Structures are given as C-alpha cells and as structure tokens.
Amino acid sequence: MQIRFQEIPLPSSFAAPYGLTIGKNSDVWFTANKGNQIGKMDENGKIEEIAIPNQNAGLMIITATSSGEIWFSENQANQLGRIKTNGEIQEYSLPTANAGPYGIAEGLDGDIWFTELLANKIGKITSDGQISEFEIPTPNSYPSFLTLGSDGAMWFTENAGNKIGRITPNGKIAEFPLPTAQAGPVGITSGAGGALWFVEINGNKIGKITVDGEITEFPLPTANARPHAIAAGLQDDLWFTEWGSNKIGRITLDGKISEYPIPTSNAEPHGITVAQDGSVWFAEECDQIGQISIY
Numbered sequence: 663m664q665i666r667f668q669e670i671p672l673p674s675s676f677a678a679p680y681g682l683t684i685g686k687n688s689d690v691w692f693t694a695n696k697g698n699q700i701g702k703m704d705e706n707g708k709i710e711e712i713a714i715p716n717q718n719a720g721l722m723i724i725t726a727t728s729s730g731e732i733w734f735s736e737n738q739a740n741q742l743g744r745i746k747t748n749g750e751i752q753e754y755s756l757p758t759a760n761a762g763p764y765g766i767a768e769g770l771d772g773d774i775w776f777t778e779l780l781a782n783k784i785g786k787i788t789s790d791g792q793i794s795e796f797e798i799p800t801p802n803s804y805p806s807f808l809t810l811g812s813d814g815a816m817w818f819t820e821n822a823g824n825k826i827g828r829i830t831p832n833g834k835i836a837e838f839p840l841p842t843a844q845a846g847p848v849g850i851t852s853g854a855g856g857a858l859w860f861v862e863i864n865g866n867k868i869g870k871i872t873v874d875g876e877i878t879e880f881p882l883p884t885a886n887a888r889p890h891a892i893a894a895g896l897q898d899d900l901w902f903t904e905w906g907s908n909k910i911g912r913i914t915l916d917g918k919i920s921e922y923p924i925p926t927s928n929a930e931p932h933g934i935t936v937a938q939d940g941s942v943w944f945a946e947e948c949d950q951i952g953q954i955s956i957y
Contacts (some may be wrong), residue, residue, distance in 0.1 A: 663957070664956075664957040665763055665922060665954050665955065665956055665957070666856065666954070666955045666957070667776045667922075667924065667925050667952065667953070667954055668953045668954075668955070669777065669924075669925060669946065669950045669951070669952050669953075670703070670707060670709075670950060670951045670952075671927055671949060671950050671951070672697075672701065672709060672711075672949045672950065672951065673711060673800070674694070674697050674896050674949070675713060675949055676696050676697065676805060676825070677694035677695075677699065677701070677948070677949050678694060678697065678947050678948070678949065679692045679693065679694055679695070679698035679824050679932075679933075679945035679946065679947065679950075680693045680695040680721065680722060680723075680932050680933055680945055680947070681691070681721075681722055681723040681724045681734070681891075681932070681933035681934050681953060682724060682728060682878065682933045682934070682943060682944070682945045682947065682951070683724050683725050683726045683732070683933075684790075684798065684935050684936070684937050684938065684943070685702070685726045685730070685732065686726060686728075686730040687704075687730075688937060688938060688939075689702050689703060689704050689705075689779070690703040690935075690937075690943050690951065691703075691726060691732050691741045691768070691924065692722065692723055692724065692885055692933070692934070692945055692951060693721035693722060693723070693734055693852035693933075693945075694711070695720065695721050695723050695775060695947075696717055696816075696948065697711070698713065698715055698717060698718065698721065698747065698932040699711045699712055699714060699721075700712045700714065700721070700724070700732070700743075701908070701917075701951075702706070702735065703896045703951060707719050708758075708836070710850075712745070712751070712955070713760055713786035714736070714751070715740055715751060716736060716739045716741060716753060718738055718739070718804065719736035719737075719741065719743070719953070720736055720737035720738025720739060720833060720948070721734055721735070721736060721737075721743075722734070722736075722737045722763070722764050722765060722913060723735050723763075723765050723775075723838040723933070724764050724766070724806070724933075725766050726903055727768045727772070727774070728768065728772065729820045730747045730867075731744060731745060731746055731747060731767055732745040733768075733774050733881055734742070734766065734785065735763040735764055735765070735766050735915065735929055736763065737762055737779070738766035739753075740755060740756050740759065740760060740761055740762070740763065740911070741753045741754055741755050741756065741763070741851040742754045742756070742763060742774070742776060742787060744927055747876045750792075751798070754787060754791055754793065755879045755925055756778070756781075756785065756793065756795075756887060756943075757793055757795060758778065758781045758783065758795060760770050760780055761779075761780055761781035761783065761785075762778055762781065762794075763775065763777070763778055763779075763785070764778070764779045764805075764807075765777040765805070765806055765807040765808045765818065765819075766777070766808075767809050767810060767816065768780060768790050768810065768811060769786065769816055769831065769936070770810060770830060770831065771788065771790065773786045773788050773789075773808070773831075774786065774787045774827075775808055775829075776808070777805035777807070777808055777818055778795070779804055779805065779806065781795070782798050782800075782801060782802060782803055782805070782890070783795045783796060783797055783798060783805075784796045784798065784803075784805060784808070784818060784827070784829050784833075786839060793952050796829060796833040796835060797939060798820070798827065798835060798837075799835060799837060800820060800823040800825060800837060800935035802822055802823070803820035803823030803825065803827075804817065804821040804822035804823065804845025805818050805820055805821070805823075805827065806818070806819045806820075806821045806847070806848050806849075807819050807848060807849045807850045807851075807860075807891070807913075808850065809850050809851050809858065810852060811852055811856075811858055811873060812852055812856035812857075812873060813827060813856075813873040814830075814831065815828050815830050815831070815873075815911050816828070816829050817829075817852075817858045817871075818850065818858055819837050819845050819847035819848055819849070819850050819955060820837070820847065821847060821848055821946075822846075823837070823861075823894060824839065824844060824845055824846070824847070825837045825838055825840060825847075826838045826840065826847060826850070826858070826860060826869075826871050826877075826899060830905070836875075838871060838875045840862070840865070840869065840879075841877060842862060842865040842867060842876065842879060843880060843898070844864055844865070844870070845863075845864055845865030845867065845878050845879075845927050846853060846860035846862060846863040846864035847860045847861065847862055847863075847869065847904065848861050848862075848863045848889070848890055848891070848893065849861045849889070849890055849891035849892040849903075850861070851892050851893055851894050852894060853870075853894045853900050853915065854894065854898045854915060855874050855898075855915060856872070857870050857871060857873070858870070858871050858873075858898050859892055859894070859895060859913075860873075861889035861891070861892050861902055862889065862891065863888055863890060866880050866881065866882050866885065866886065866887055866888075866889070867879045867880055867882060868880045868882065868902065868911075868913050868919070868942070870899075871882050878917070880909065880913060880917040880919060882904070882922060883909045883919060883934070884921055884922075885911065886902065886906050886907065887904040887906050887907040887909065887921075888904060888905050888907070889902050889903065889904050889906075889909070889911065890902070890903045890904070890931070890932050891903050891932060891933050891934045892929060892934065893934045893936045893942075894936060895912070895936050895940065895955070896940040896943070897956075898914060899912055899913060899914050899915070899938060900912070900913050901942045901954075902934060903928045903931035903932060903933070903934045903944055904921065904931070905931050905932060905947075907932070908923060908924050908927065908928060908929055908930075909921045909922055909923050909924060909929065910924060910934070910942065910944060910952075910954060914934070922954070924945065924946070926948060927951065928948065928949065929946040929948050929952070930946060930947035931945065931946055931952065932944075932945050932946075932947060940951055940956055941954065941955050941956065942954040942956070
C-alpha cells in the first residue's frame with residue numbers, strides 16, 4: 663500500500679483545528695478551537711469559516727448526523743452546538759454547570775450522545791433539544807470520546823477511570839477495566855467485525871474490546887507516541903493520530919501496525935476521520951488540515 667500526504671493551510675491563523683468529521687456531501691467539517699469557528703472544506707479545497715455566536719466556546723469534537731446536520735461540543739461554554747441543514751446555528755446549554763462537554767456522536771435512534779468530562783456523566787439530546795444525563799458509576803472517570811457500537815449501545819472511554827464504558831439507549835451503564843494500569847483511553851470507534859477500537863494515550867497502545875467485553879491490546883512501535891483519536895478505515899483497518907510522535911498510525915484487524923510521519927514538524931495531530939472514498943483526514947493544531955490518499 664502506498665500513501666500520499668497533502669496538507670492544506672487554513673485561511674485564519676491561530677485557529678487550532680481540533681476535531682473533524684465528514685458531512686453528508688463529502689465536505690470536511692472541523693472545529694477551530696482557538697479561532698472559535700466551525701470550518702467546512704468542499705471537495706475542491708475551498709474552506710468556509712463559520713463564527714460561533716458564543717465567544718470562547720472551546721470547540722472540541724464534531725460529528726455529522728445521518729440527517730445531514732452537524733453537532734459539536736462547546737467545552738468552555740458548557741453547551742452543545744448544532745448546524746441545521748439550512749445553515750442555522752442553535753446552541754443548547756447543559757443542565758449541569760461546568761459539565762465540560764467533549765465527545766459527541768449520533769445514536770441508533772438519531773439522538774445525539776455526548777460525554778461530560780468534568781461532571782462525570784453521559785448525556786443525550788433529542789432533535790427538539792430535550793437533554794438527559796446519566797451518572798457514571800466510577801467517580802472522576804473523565805469520560806472522553808464515544809461511539810455507536812454494533813450492539814446498538816454507545817461505548818465510551820474513561821480516561822482517568824481507566825475503563826471502557828457502555829451505555830444502553832435507556833441509560834444503563836456497564837464498565838470494563840483495562841489490563842494496562844493508567845492507560846488513559848481517549849479515542850474510540852467501531853471497527854469492521856463489530857468490535858470497538860480505542861487508543862491508550864498513556865499506555866502507548868491500541869486496544870480492542872468486543873461487545874462481550876473481551877479486551878486485546880497492541881503496543882505501538884514508537885515510544886511516547888501519545889495516540890489521541892481513531893477512525894475506522896475501509897480496508898479492514900483503523901487509522902489514528904499520534905501527536906506525541908507527529909505521525910499517523912494504521913492498524914489492521916489482526917493487530918499489524920504501520921506509522922507514517924507527517925511532513926510538517928510538530929503538527930500536533932488530533933481529530934481524524936475517513937471519507938467515503940477511503941481517504942484519511944486529520945486536524946493539525948498548527949493551522950492545517952491533513953489528508954492521506956491511499957493507493
């Protein structure tokens with residue numbers, strides 16, 4: 663397999679892109695954490711920047727829904743944001759003060775699920791703005807990313823709790839401790855075959871958990887790689903960012919790992935996603951959006 667990197671500078675400096683997702687029309691959407699904007703890049707590389715009404719929102723993770731809407735977390739503003747298909751922006755304040763919303767993903771029934779880093783809760787919001795919150799059994803677990811599992815439940819990482827969590831549509835939570843102490847799980851995604859894959863930012867490993875709770879871990883070749891986010895590829899593989907080693911990693915379903923250095927030094931890659939054509943997109947905090955084309 664051959665790959666080619668492309669890096670696209672953003673119009674605004676000091677934007678610090680963080681999370682990104684692929685929209686329904688194959689547009690690349692991303693959060694500009696320091697720029698307080700949502701960015702959209704079309705297939706021709708044209709970038710549109712959309713200012714968020716709430717100043718200093720602390721934009722983090724972003725997700726595209728099956729209906730074509732874009733949802734994102736506003737960590738500092740303690741809100742969720744929504745861009746409707748007509749371009750209208752709506753913001754929803756969380757019931758819990760200083761909850762620290764972070765990860766966000768669509769559930770099986772179309773509700774939007776999210777993590778609350780500081781409040782130690784998992785939340786969900788309906789299309790009409792009704793919010794429910796569910797307390798995580800482990801105190802101070804620092805829930806981070808979450809994703810829809812093949813079993814219809816939402817699966818999430820507990821960065822400080824050192825566990826993988828599962829929450830059913832009605833709010834029942836189960837937790838699975840990791841074999842590696844203080845592994846610090848962050849990103850998580852569903853992979854081919856129905857298992858969930860996650861990164862261990864402190865354990866320097868990629869983990870896999872089945873819907874039955876069986877965990878396997880794969881050490882990274884590069885020490886102190888600091889893996890952050892992970893996304894499922896189209897070739898029975900998964901792609902992840904290593905902001906500690908300035909690389910993009912790939913792991914196959916049987917655990918074979920490859921790593922690819924990013925052309926720009928100290929790019930600080932964070933969010934990552936895979937487009938419908940198999941290309942891999944990632945956010946570089948150095949004010950660039952990166953792409954890997956695969957041959």
